[in-house]
Structure formats: C-alpha cells, structure tokens
Amino acid sequence: MHRLPIMEFFPKAMDKKPKVTLFIQCLVDAVWPQVAEAMVRVLQKLGLSLECPTDQTCCGQPAYNSGYRREACIAAKRFIEIFEGSEIIVSPSGSCVHMVRHHYPELFCDNPAWRQRAQRIAARIYEFTEFLVDVLGVEDVGAHFNGRITYHDSCQLLRGIGVKDQPRRLLRHVAGAEFVEMKNSDYCCGFGGSFAVKYPDISAAMVNDKVDHIIHSGARAVIGCDTGCLLNIAGAVSRRSLSIQTLHIAQLLAKDYL
Amino acid sequence: MPDISPETYVKVAKKGIANPVLQKALAGLQDRFGRGTAEAYRRLPEGPELRFKAHDIREKAIAHLDALLEILAAKIRANGGVVYFAQTAKEAVNYCITVARQNNVHRVVKGKSMVTEEIGLNPALQAAGIEPVETDLGEYIIQLAGEKPSHIIAPAVHKNRHDIADLFVKKTGIRRTTDPSELTQAARKALREKFLSADMGTSGVNIACAETGHITTVSNEGNIRMATTLPRIHIAFMGMERIVARLDEYEILLRLLCRGAAAQTMATYVSYISGPRRPGESDGPDEFHLVILDNGRSRILADPQFKEILYCIRCAACLNVCPVYGKIGGHAYGFAYSGPVGAVVTPLLTGINRAKDLCLGETLCGACMDACPVAIDLPRLLLALREKLAYGDENWQVKPASRMEGLAYKAWSYLIGHRYIYERFLKMAGVGQKLFPRSGTMIRRLPPPLAGWTQSRNFQPLAKETFIEGWRNKKAISNTP
Amino acid sequence: MSTPDQEYFLRRIRRALNSKPDFSHHGSPLFAHAPSPEELQILDNHRRRTAADRNALLSQLMEAALPIHLCVIPVPDLIAAATAIATLAEAKKPEWSAVKNIIVWRHPLIDLMELKAPLNRLKIPLHRTEPMDPAADPTQDRIEREHLRSAVTASYIGVTSADLCMADTATLVLRNRPGQPRSVALVPSIHIAVITLDQIISDMKELFALLRWDDRFRSEGLSNYMAFISGPSKTADIEATMVHGAHGPREVYLYVVSGK
Numbered sequence: 001m002h003r004l005p006i007m008e009f010f011p012k013a014m015d016k017k018p019k020v021t022l023f024i025q026c027l028v029d030a031v032w033p034q035v036a037e038a039m040v041r042v043l044q045k046l047g048l049s050l051e052c053p054t055d056q057t058c059c060g061q062p063a064y065n066s067g068y069r070r071e072a073c074i075a076a077k078r079f080i081e082i083f084e085g086s087e088i089i090v091s092p093s094g095s096c097v098h099m100v101r102h103h104y105p106e107l108f109c110d111n112p113a114w115r116q117r118a119q120r121i122a123a124r125i126y127e128f129t130e131f132l133v134d135v136l137g138v139e140d141v142g143a144h145f146n147g148r149i150t151y152h153d154s155c156q157l158l159r160g161i162g163v164k165d166q167p168r169r170l171l172r173h174v175a176g177a178e179f180v181e182m183k184n185s186d187y188c189c190g191f192g193g194s195f196a197v198k199y200p201d202i203s204a205a206m207v208n209d210k211v212d213h214i215i216h217s218g219a220r221a222v223i224g225c226d227t228g229c230l231l232n233i234a235g236a237v238s239r240r241s242l243s244i245q246t247l248h249i250a251q252l253l254a255k256d257y258l
Numbered sequence: 259m260p261d262i263s264p265e266t267y268v269k270v271a272k273k274g275i276a277n278p279v280l281q282k283a284l285a286g287l288q289d290r291f292g293r294g295t296a297e298a299y300r301r302l303p304e305g306p307e308l309r310f311k312a313h314d315i316r317e318k319a320i321a322h323l324d325a326l327l328e329i330l331a332a333k334i335r336a337n338g339g340v341v342y343f344a345q346t347a348k349e350a351v352n353y354c355i356t357v358a359r360q361n362n363v364h365r366v367v368k369g370k371s372m373v374t375e376e377i378g379l380n381p382a383l384q385a386a387g388i389e390p391v392e393t394d395l396g397e398y399i400i401q402l403a404g405e406k407p408s409h410i411i412a413p414a415v416h417k418n419r420h421d422i423a424d425l426f427v428k429k430t431g432i433r434r435t436t437d438p439s440e441l442t443q444a445a446r447k448a449l450r451e452k453f454l455s456a457d458m459g460t461s462g463v464n465i466a467c468a469e470t471g472h473i474t475t476v477s478n479e480g481n482i483r484m485a486t487t488l489p490r491i492h493i494a495f496m497g498m499e500r501i502v503a504r505l506d507e508y509e510i511l512l513r514l515l516c517r518g519a520a521a522q523t524m525a526t527y528v529s530y531i532s533g534p535r536r537p538g539e540s541d542g543p544d545e546f547h548l549v550i551l552d553n554g555r556s557r558i559l560a561d562p563q564f565k566e567i568l569y570c571i572r573c574a575a576c577l578n579v580c581p582v583y584g585k586i587g588g589h590a591y592g593f594a595y596s597g598p599v600g601a602v603v604t605p606l607l608t609g610i611n612r613a614k615d616l617c618l619g620e621t622l623c624g625a626c627m628d629a630c631p632v633a634i635d636l637p638r639l640l641l642a643l644r645e646k647l648a649y650g651d652e653n654w655q656v657k658p659a660s661r662m663e664g665l666a667y668k669a670w671s672y673l674i675g676h677r678y679i680y681e682r683f684l685k686m687a688g689v690g691q692k693l694f695p696r697s698g699t700m701i702r703r704l705p706p707p708l709a710g711w712t713q714s715r716n717f718q719p720l721a722k723e724t725f726i727e728g729w730r731n732k733k734a735i736s737n738t739p
Numbered sequence: 740m741s742t743p744d745q746e747y748f749l750r751r752i753r754r755a756l757n758s759k760p761d762f763s764h765h766g767s768p769l770f771a772h773a774p775s776p777e778e779l780q781i782l783d784n785h786r787r788r789t790a791a792d793r794n795a796l797l798s799q800l801m802e803a804a805l806p807i808h809l810c811v812i813p814v815p816d817l818i819a820a821a822t823a824i825a826t827l828a829e830a831k832k833p834e835w836s837a838v839k840n841i842i843v844w845r846h847p848l849i850d851l852m853e854l855k856a857p858l859n860r861l862k863i864p865l866h867r868t869e870p871m872d873p874a875a876d877p878t879q880d881r882i883e884r885e886h887l888r889s890a891v892t893a894s895y896i897g898v899t900s901a902d903l904c905m906a907d908t909a910t911l912v913l914r915n916r917p918g919q920p921r922s923v924a925l926v927p928s929i930h931i932a933v934i935t936l937d938q939i940i941s942d943m944k945e946l947f948a949l950l951r952w953d954d955r956f957r958s959e960g961l962s963n964y965m966a967f968i969s970g971p972s973k974t975a976d977i978e979a980t981m982v983h984g985a986h987g988p989r990e991v992y993l994y995v996v997s998g999k
Contacts, residue, residue, distance in 0.1 A: 024725050026674075030684050031718050033725035054730050057674040063667050065622060067644025071671035078675055155623035188581040192621025199268065199619050200710035205275045205585040206621075207715065235715030238700045286979055322769055324752045331745060337963055343748035395985055396976035412976060419978050438977040442985055449986065450835075454892060469770055470961050480972035480987025483925050488888075498752070503769045505947045506778070513943070520975075524908035526807070527987065528967035536963055537873030538917030540887040552748060560755035 021086035022052040023059075023100075023125065025093035027227045028248075035227055038254035039092045039128055042141055046132075053082045061099040065193050069107065076104050080117050088135075089125040092250050094157025094226045097127040101161060127157060129225055129249060133166035143253045144175035150219035151179070152210065152233065153186040154226035167225055167249050174252060182217035184209075191232040207236040214244060221245035223252055260347065260378030261406065263592035264604050264613035271586035271619070280416045284584050287415055291578040294521030295629055302513070309633040312514050315507045316569035316632050319499075320559065326468040326501045327550060333471025337533030339546040347377035347553050354379060354460070354493055355386045357547060361491055363388060363457040367449075369475060369482030370394035371462025372410055372572055373495045373551060375594035376607070379460070391452045393481040395445050402429045408588030409596065410574035411519050416587055449481070459485035459543070463496035464515060465571060467508045472530040473548060474508075476515065483527050492543040494531070498550050499559075499568040511571060514631035518575035554607045561653070563642045567602050569632045574599075576626035576636060582619065591616060598626035602639045610646050610656045617643035618659075681724065688720045774952045781948040785940065796906040796939045797995060803909035807970035808983055810992045811909070813936075817852045820933050820994040824898065825857035827931070827992065833895035834928040834989070842866040842890050843898040845918035848933055848996075854898070866890040870917035887920060897927035897988075901934050901968075902956075903949075904993070907942040908969055911993065915964035924968060930988040932968075936997045 020043060028035045043050055060075025079100065083089055091097050104118035132138045151171060157163045171179045190196060190206025210233060214222045222244060224230045234246035251257055274280050299306040319326060331341040344350035358366065366383060368374065368390055380401075383390040392401040396414035400407055402425050407413030414422070419436040427434045432444045461482050463473040473494055475482045486492045502508050516522045535542030558564045577583045577597030588596030592613075593604040601620055605613035617640060626636040647659040648667075658664055673680050695702045700716035703709070711717055774782065788796075797813060804811045814820045833839050841858060843849050845868050858865050868890075871883045891897065899919065901911040911932055915921055924930050940946060949956040972987030983989050 029724045029726055030720050033721045033723065033728060036725040037728070052726070052729050054726050054733075055677040056726070057677055057680050060674075063670065065641070065644075066618075066663070066667070067641060067646070067648035068664075068667040069645050069648075071667045074671045075674055155621065155625070159624035159628060186625070187584075188621045188623035188625070190581070190621065192623070195619070195621050196715075197708055197710040199271075199615075200713040201268070201272045201275055202582055202585055202619065203621075203710075204714035206581055209585070231718050232715065235700070235711070235717055238697070238716040239702075239714060283978070290979055318769075321756065324749045324756065324758065325769065327752070328741075328745075328749060331741075341742075341745070343742070343744040345744075345748060345751075349744075393986065394976070395974045399976065412979070414976055415979075419980075422977055438980040439982045441977055442974055442982040446984065446986060453986075454888075472961055472965075478972070479974045479985035480925065481985065483921070483966065484986050487921055487925060498748075504771060505951055506771070506775070506944075509943050509947050523803075524910055524967065524969045526969050526971070526973055530961050530965040531963070532961065533963045535915075536917070538870050539915060539920065540868065540871050540884050540917070541891075541920040541922045542915065542964060550748070552751065556751045556755045559752065 017048055018088045020048050020050050021083060021089045022050055023056065023083065023089050023091040023096065024052070025091060025096045025227055026058040027231065028092055031231065032227050032248070034256060035092050035248040035250055038248065038256040039090075039250040041254040041256070042250055043090070045141065046136065046138060056082055059096045059099045061096060062193055064099065064103055064107070073107055076107055076118065077114065080104070080114070080121055083121055084117065086124065089121070090128055090131045091125065092128045092225070092227070092248060094127045094154050094161060094163060095228060097125050098156040098160030100125050127161060127163055127225065129166040129170055130161070130163050133169055139169045140173035141170070141253050143173075143255055145177040145221070145252060145257070147220035148178045148180055148218055149174070149221045149223055149252070150182040150214060150217040151185060152182075152189060152222055152224045152229060154224055154229045155188050157225050158186055163225070167223070170249065170253065171223060180217050180219060182213040182219070184213055189229045189232050191228045193228065196232060203232075204236075207232050211236050211240065211242070215242070219244065221247050221252070221257070223247050223249050225249050260376060260381075260594070262608050264608060264616050266592055267590050267615035267619055270592070271590040274587040274590055275585055277416075279418050279421070280587050281585070283415050283418065284587055287409070287412060288578055288584045291521055292629070295518055295575050295578060298517035298521045298523070302517070308510060309514065309631055312510050312631060313569060313633040315502055315510060319502045319507075320565060320568050322503065323498065323501070323559070326503055327498060329468040330466055330471055330501060331548075331550070334532060334546075334548055337471065338536070339533040339548060341548045341550065344549050344551050344553070347551070350377050350495060350549050350551050350553070351379055351382040353549055355382065355388070357491065357493060357545075358383070358386070358388050358458055361457060361545075363491065365389045365391060365452065365456045366458045366460055367391050367393050367452055367456040367485040367489060368397070369459065369461035369477065369485045370397050370413070371460065371495055372407075372594045373462050373497050374460060375407060377495070377551065377553065379495075391449070391456065393449050393452065393485055394477070395442060395479060395481075398445055398449065399425065402426070406589060407594070409577055410572055416589070453484045453488050456485075456489045458491040458493065459489040460493045460495065461486050463494050463500050465508060465511055466496060466501040467503075467505055468501055469504045470530070470532070472532045474512070475529045475531070476512075476519075476525045476527070478520070478526040480527055483529055486529065486531065487542055490543055491545045491547070492531075492534070493547040493549060495549045495551060498552055498555050500571065511632075515571055515573050518571075518573035518629070518631035558606050564606055564639060566634055567599070567606065567639055569634055570599055570603070571632060572599070573631055575629040575631060579625040579629040581623060581625065582621065598636045602636060602643065605643055610643060610651075610654055611659065614647055614659050617647055677726075681727065684720060684724060688722065691719050774948065778948040778952060781945050782952060785945060785949065785953075793936050793939065794997075796941060797936060797997065800904065800906040800909055800939055803907060804970070804993070807909055809909050809970035810990070811995060812992065813995045813997045815997060817848070817933075817996055820996060821852045821854050821857055823994060824854060824931055825861060827929075828858065828863055828896055829861055831895065831929060835895070836893065838893070839863045840866065840890070840894040841896045841898065842868065842894040842923050842927065844900060844923055845869055846900045848900045848935065849898060852933065866894065868918055868920055868923060873917070887922070891920070891922045891926045894927045896929045896931060897923040897925075898931045898933065899924045901932050901938065903946060904934055904939050905942050905946060906939050910967045910969040912946060913966045913968065914959065914962040916962065921964060921966060924966070925987055928984070928988060929990045929992070930968070931992045931994065933994045933996065936995055939995070
C-alpha cells in the first residue's frame with residue numbers, strides 16, 4: 001500500500017463550488033442503489049452540481065484483490081478514460097477510492113504514460129465523508145436519527161486512505177442520535193470480497209464477532225462507509241433475525257431509513 | 259523432517275473456530291497485545307514513524323547481506339566460536355547432531371526458536387537418540403502435549419489452565435493445581451534439573467549485529483540464558499536474514515522488537531553472545547556454534563517482489579492484530595510461522611501451490627502492516643502471491659490455481675468493459691435470483707460458487723434497477739439533476 | 740578464514756543480490772568510523788552530568804523499576820548496603836534447600852562491602868567467585884568450574900555489581916569477565932546488584948554510544964557475553980497471567996550507593 005499524499009487541489013473554503021462527478025461502486029449500483037441516491041440528495045442539498053458517467057462499471061478491485069492484475073489493469077484503463085475529464089470525483093466507497101488512489105499508480109508502475117494519468121485521477125478522487133469534512137468543511141448536514149448508533153471502520157477506508165475521524169464527526173452532528181463506539185470497531189468484518197465466499201467459515205466467525213460487538217454496544221443502527229462490509233453485516237444481522245439497522249452513512253445523513 | 263501441512267488450512271481453521279477455549283484465548287491475546295503494541299509505538303519518543311526508519315535499516319542490511327554475514331562469521335571465529343553455513347534444513351540438523359555425537363550429548367535444552375521448528379530439529383534429535391527439552395514454559399507445555407506451537411511468541415496460547423493442569427498431572431505427576439504460578443513453579447523445578455544436567459543448549463537468534471560480531475537472544479523467562487550458560491555446548495540457529503550492520507541500528511530494532519512482541523519497553527533479558535567462555539572464566543559454554551540457515555531464503559532474496567519479507571524480525575505483532583489469526587489460531591497455518599507473516603513466508607518456503615489457502619485466506623485488511631515494527635507491507639506481499647496463483651509462475655514453479663476462475667475473470671473484464679452488456683447480465687441475474695429461497699426480502703440460499711456467502715448470512719438481492727439506469731432515466735426526463 | 744560451506748552460501752546470496760563480492764566494506768558507509776552528531780551530543784551529556792542530573796536519573800530508574808517488579812533501594816554507603824543485604828538474607832527463605840548459602844562476585848565494590856561479617860553473624864556461608872588461572876590444565880579447569888557450579892546452585896542469593904544501569908527501562912548491563920560469572924545473576928532465586936550512582940545512564944542510546952566511542956568502555960567492547968537484565972524473570976504463558984520466577988531469579992534487588 002503505497003501511500004500518496006492527498007494532493008488537495010481544492011482548498012477547504014471554496015468560492016466556486018466544483019462540479020462533482022459521481023463514481024458509484026458496482027455493489028452500490030447493482031445491489032444497494034439507495035446508498036447512491038442518498039449520497040446524491042446530501043450533495044444536492046449542499047448546492048453541488050453533479051454528474052454521473054453512465055458507462056462506468058467497476059474500478060477493478062475484485063480482480064486486483066484476487067491477484068488478477070491484468071484484468072484489473074483493463075478495468076483501470078477504462079476507469080481512467082471515463083473519469084479523466086472530471087474536476088472532482090466522489091464515491092460512497094472507501095475501498096474503491098483506495099484502489100484508484102493507491103493501486104492504480106502502482107498497477108502502471110512500468111508504464112509511465114498511464115501511470116501519470118493514474119496519478120492525476122488519484123489526486124482528484126475522494127471518499128464521500130472525506131469530501132464532506134476535509135474538502136467542503138461540512139460536519140453537520142442537518143440529519144437526525146432517534147436512538148443509539150455505532151460505527152464500523154472499513155479496512156481500506158481506515159488503513160488504506162486514513163479516514164477515521166471524518167465519519168465520526170458527521171455522526172456526532174446527527175441530531176437525536178447517541179453515538180457510541182463498539183469494541184474493535186477497526187477489526188475487519190470478514191467481507192474481503194471473494195474471501196467471504198471462498199472461506200465461509202472464517203468469514204462467518206469474523207462477521208459474527210462483529211455483530212456481537214454491535215449488539216453489545218446497544219446501538220439501534222450500525223453505520224458504515226463501504227457497502228461490501230455493510231452487505232456482509234446486514235446479511236449476518238438478517239440471518240440472526242436481529243432488529244439492528246445496517247446503514248450506509250449517506251442513508252443516515254439523507255434521512256433515508258425507516 | 260519438519261511437519262509441513264499448509265494444505266489443511268481450512269479444515270484446521272474450522273476446528274479452531276469451533277474450539278471455545280481457543281476463541282477465548284485468542285480474543286484475550288489480541289485485546290492485550292494488539293492494543294498494547296499500538297500504544298507502545300505511540301509512546302516511542304520518535305513515534306510510530308520509527309517503524310519506517312527500521313524498515314530502511316532492514317532494507318539496507320538485506321542489500322548487504324553477504325558482507326554482513328561474512329563480517330559476523332569472521333568476528334565470531336576470532337572469538338573462538340564456530341560458524342556453519344547451512345544451505346538446507348537437513349544440513350543444519352545434521353550439523354547439530356554431528357556436534358552432539360562428537361561430544362557425547364544425551365540431552366539438549368532448547369531456548370524457544372522458530373527456526374529450529376522450521377528445520378524440524380526436535381524430531382531429528384529424537385531419531386538420533388538425543389533428548390530435546392523445550393524450556394520456554396509455553397514450548398514445554400506443548401512439547402509435553404505432543405503438539406505444535408500456535409503462536410510465535412506465546413506458543414501455548416491455545417491451552418487454558420485446566421488443560422495444562424491435566425497435562426502436568428499426567429506427564430510430570432504433580433499434585434493437580436490450576437494456579438498459573440503453581441504450575442509455573444512446577445515447570446521451573448522440573449526444568450532446573452534439565453538445565454543442570456544437559457550437555458548442550460540451543461537457541462535462536464533474534465538479531466545479530468555485524469559491527470560488534472554478536473548475536474542476541476531476547477526472553478522474559480530466563481530460559482535462554484540458562485540454556486546458553488549452563489551446558490558445555492551452545493548452538494545458536496539463525497535465519498540468514500536476521501542481522502543488521504551497526505549497533506545504533508540494532509538499538510532501534512531491539513526497541514521495536516520488544517514493543518511488537520509483547521508491548522514491552524524492554525524484555526527482561528537480552529543477551530549478547532560472541533563466542534564461548536574465555537580463558538579464566540568459570541562459566542559459560544566451552545563451545546559456541548552459530549548455524550546460519552538459508553533453507554529457501556536466498557530464493558526469496560532473489561525476487562524483488564518478495565525480498566521485503568526478509569525484513570521480518572519474527573516478533574508476532576502481526577498475529578496479535580490479525581482478525582483471521584484471531585479466529586483460526588496458529589495451527590491452521592501448518593508450519594512454524596503463523597498469522598500474516600506465516601501466510602507469506604510459508605508459501606515461499608514450502609511451495610505456493612500447496613499453501614494456496616494461506617495466500618488467499620485473508621481479507622487484506624492491512625492491520626498487520628500497521629502493527630509491523632519494521633513496516634512490512636504484508637498485504638502487498640499477499641497480493642503478489644495471489645498474482646502467482648492467478649497466472650502461474652515458472653520461477654516459483656507455480657501452476658494457476660484455478661483455470662475456471664481465470665476464465666471467469668477474463669469474462670468479467672469483458673463484461674465491465676461494456677456497460678450495455680453488463681446491465682443485460684445484471685438483468686438476467688435479477689431474473690435468475692427469483693429462484694432462490696428467501697427470508698423476507700433477503701436471499702437465504704445461493705448456489706455454488708456463491709453458496710459460501712449464504713452458509714451463515716443472508717444475501718441482499720440485486721435491485722430492480724441499477725443506480726446508473728435510474729440516473730439515465732431521470733436525466734432523460736429533465737436534463738438538470 | 741572462510742570455509743567451503745560459507746563460500747557456497749555467500750555466493751548464492753551474491754547471485755540473489757546480483758552483487759559482486761565486496762571486500763571494501765571496511766571503508767563503506769555500512770559502518771560508522773566516527774561518532775554521529777547525535778552520539779557526540781550524548782557523549783557530551785554523559786561527561787557533563789551533574790549530581791542533580793544523576794539524582795534525576797535515579798528517580799527515573801525507580802519509576803521505571805516499579806512496573807517490572809525490580810526493587811531499587813538507594814543507600815548512602817556500602818555499609819548500609821551490606822546491612823540491608825544481611826537483613827534481606829535473614830528474612831528470605833531458600834527455594835531449593837533448607838540451607839542458606841550466598842554467592843558473591845569478586846568485584847571491587849562488592850569486596851568493599853565486607854558482607855562476610857554480617858552474614859557470619861547469621862551463620863550464612865558466603866562464597867566468593869574467583870577468576871580462574873587462564874593457563875590452568877583441563878583437570879584444574881574442570882574442578883574449578885564444578886566448584887562454581889555447586890556453589891551457585893546451592894545459593895539462594897547471588898550478589899553482583901553491574902557495568903551500568905539504564906534508567907529509562909530499569910535495565911542492568913553486565914559484561915562477562917573472569918571472576919564475574921554470569922550464573923551468579925541467573926541461577927540463585929534472588930539476584931542482588933550493587934552499583935554506585937554514577938553508573939546510572941539514561942538509555943540504550945547512551946550505552947551504545949559509550950560502547951562504541953568512549954575509550955573506557957570501548958576497549959573491552961561488549962565482551963563475549965553481555966546481559967541486559969530488567970527485573971525478575973517472568974512468564975505469561977499460562978492464560979496470559981503474569982508470574983514472576985519462570986527460570987531466572989524470582990526477585991531482583993538493586994542497591995544504589997548514592998554517597999549521601
């Protein structure tokens with residue numbers, strides 16, 4: 001994991017609001033589109049104009065994490081071609097941002113031309129909460145929720161792109177919500193892409209620990225910033241017939257929940 | 259020969275998950291050491307950033323490994339020690355047995371050393387009619403039980419006090435007690451006899467320093483000092499990579515080692531050994547042998563992608579934070595080295611194909627890299643191993659692990675290259691998923707190859723319409739979002 | 740003085756590294772040939788240490804000693820140290836036998852303590868280690884070694900000094916010398932060390948700076964065996980429960996003669 005400094009082209013207080021290009025994680029697109037819709041509502045409420053390339057598909061992370069570098073390269077080139085003209089790219093998924101920001105430049109380590117293009121994109125992509133807090137300087141979007149909430153740190157979000165505090169700040173500003181930390185919030189939930197399918201026993205043991213910690217926190221809802229983890233947690237919560245809500249932070253901030 | 263069984267990863271992992279004693283022990287271990295180590299790094303005067311400096315120190319040492327080993331060997335010989343360079347596990351073991359036979363050794367007291375586990379020293383000594391006695395309390399316990407260590411630093415972490423009490427009653431005939439201090443006292447007494455009667459002591463090497471010509475051993479119990487002080491002969495086994503050039507570099511590594519291994523600022527004992535006792539000294543061994551081991555390491559060294567794993571100083575910090583190790587325990591890894599470091603080292607030392615589950619059976623969460631005192635990028639190394647398994651590799655004699663999967667990713671790369679076809683595919687899948695049993699809105703059971711997911715989780719079905727479709731449709735209605 | 744196994748081994752490493760044999764490393768940047776600015780500063784601080792600095796180090800040492808169960812006891816002089824040791828010897832029971840024996844290093848500081856008199860009053864035999872004749876024949880050598888072995892295993896207390904003590908981790912530094920065998924600080928159940936205030940240094944950086952560049956320490960180097968000892972032996976191998984006295988001493992006492 002080569003950690004590039006985030007090149008902040010955009011100062012915190014901006015006179016002119018930039019045009020935001022949406023990069024929608026494939027899981028969100030296909031399985032949980034409500035997450036993207038909620039993100040759109042939050043960004044629109046902040047007065048941003050949005051665009052969304054409709055030929056986007058996947059950043060290539062699944063192939064990359066399974067060792068299929070060549071296929072990941074194909075996905076990366078396509079992604080770069082689609083998003084190259086964008087001023088600022090925002091995604092509701094920390095792992096995809098990590099892929100683009102850190103792994104793209106590394107994928108093209110022996111291809112200077114593509115590497116440069118990858119680096120340019122890497123400097124312009126932000127995860128949703130990172131964009132709100134670090135770029136826009138927004139911590140309160142006027143959301144409210146009744147009850148106790150807790151937060152799960154997704155691995156690539158936390159350790160890949162170093163986003164830890166931003167979602168917590170946003171959660172602390174949700175009116176009516178009592179934010180509590182669960183035990184081992186930074187432990188992997190056991191998703192790991194194809195890991196969850198290939199190593200079901202280990203993955204199940206991990207996600208059940210995660211759910212136990214959520215139960216123990218007494219929270220009504222667990223909030224996360226990466227849909228992979230959330231599908232995993234929601235799947236286990238549902239299998240155990242628990243009444244805990246599993247929400248993407250965008251859903252909470254857009255008040256898109258029951 | 260050493261037991262090597264990385265093939266049974268999944269099977270043994272399952273057993274570990276189902277073992278409540280192990281689960282409790284692993285949770286306790288990670289709560290204590292995982293968190294403690296992070297805190298110990300934060301309290302370093304230089305901060306956790308010191309790990310990156312240590313990474314550079316290790317990188318430099320490995321880049322000059324030939325020179326450093328040559329200097330170390332020359333200095334130890336000048337001090338009256340004997341240095342043997344063992345290309346293979348067999349050579350290392352045979353050397354030890356030859357020295358033992360020459361000196362009429364019947365009993366060997368061992369300080370904890372994973373490298374002797376790697377080369378299978380204990381079974382080889384036994385086969386040669388020599389009694390090896392593990393003296394680290396944890397190692398002693400598992401030797402009595404006839405098991406393998408399940409953690410690099412805390413080898414008996416998988417046993418609770420009741421297991422140990424039963425074991426001691428059965429094997430040593432003591433009165434039953436479950437009090438850890440009484441159990442420790444019983445082992446102390448039994449092992450004191452062994453220390454005083456052994457003819458040979460063995461140890462590993464934590465870090466050697468070329469500038470001074472010393473190896474160092476680190477322990478809290480004092481067993482390594484006993485094993486290297488009381489018997490007539492001391493043989494130290496050292497993985498060839500465990501060396502740094504200078505004392506000031508060593509200082510940084512030792513501080514990080516103690517923090518990484520046990521969240522300590524300093525282990526109780528650190529010994530610097532450069533040779534046997536000198537004339538006029540009335541204790542210490544008459545003979546000191548240093549066995550420097552390759553056993554596949556030079557092959558790793560030759561590969562720029564994998565060289566970084568040789569920076570490892572075997573502190574086990576990565577085990578103490580790994581969420582996978584925290585569930586499955588160390589035995590699943592099937593070799594001396596467990597946890598994230600085992601997942602990288604074992605395939606490289608024993609064969610990537612046979613240890614494929616070690617390469618694939620992690621989530622790449624990255625906790626290990628943050629815990630590593632020398633900041634090794636373990637996720638990157640796992641990815642590099644996965645790449646070998648994906649495409650095969652002549653150099654490492656790897657065959658592609660799954661042709662089907664390879665084809666699937668080829669198809670996938672085509673699919674994601676064409677949004678229109680991709681959407682049609684999702685639509686078809688959306689229709690197909692109606693066949694699967696549900697509980698509420700969630701899918702309860704999926705067919706292979708996705709069956710693993712629904713083994714203990716429900717699956718959120720595909721949405722009727724993708725977000726992008728919705729966006730396109732809305733845009734078609736009004737041109738401003 | 741290379742061997743065939745070494746030649747082959749190093750050749751493989753060189754091939755892996757894609758490098759040529761390097762015989763010029765004596766002048767290479769791998770090693771330092773003069774102290775770094777940081778080390779010069781450390782050595783300078785060491786030389787300029789005032790009485791107040793030394794007392795501050797003692798306080799730091801005592802604080803670091805607490806969590807690792809090392810008992811640090813400042814005493815005004817050696818007489819007081821000897822009295823304290825005798826009191827301790829009277830109070831403690833031997834672990835392995837009913838008889839009390841004490842073994843002490845042959846060391847100027849320990850010699851000056853004159854432990855013999857107070858221990859005589861308690862009827863506790865005192866063994867003092869002696870350097871062996873380096874030219875002793877093998878039989879004599881074996882006899883003397885066995886003599887030490889039986890004395891050290893019979894003793895419940897071993898008394899040593901130390902070369903230095905690092906305050907920040909409460910670590911004693913002992914170098915091996917004839918007459919100062921390492922087993923005295925290892926085999927008896929209780930280890931007592933006696934040092935003077937000026938033997939306390941700050942940390943490992945200072946220790947290594949002294950060992951590398953200060954003539955008083957450099958000449959002897961690390962010796963063939965140097966030990967760091969930080970408190971009593973311990974283990975947490977059974978359910979992560981801390982137990983003191985795994986193999987080494989169960990208790991360690993450090994008397995610091997502060998001269999006041």
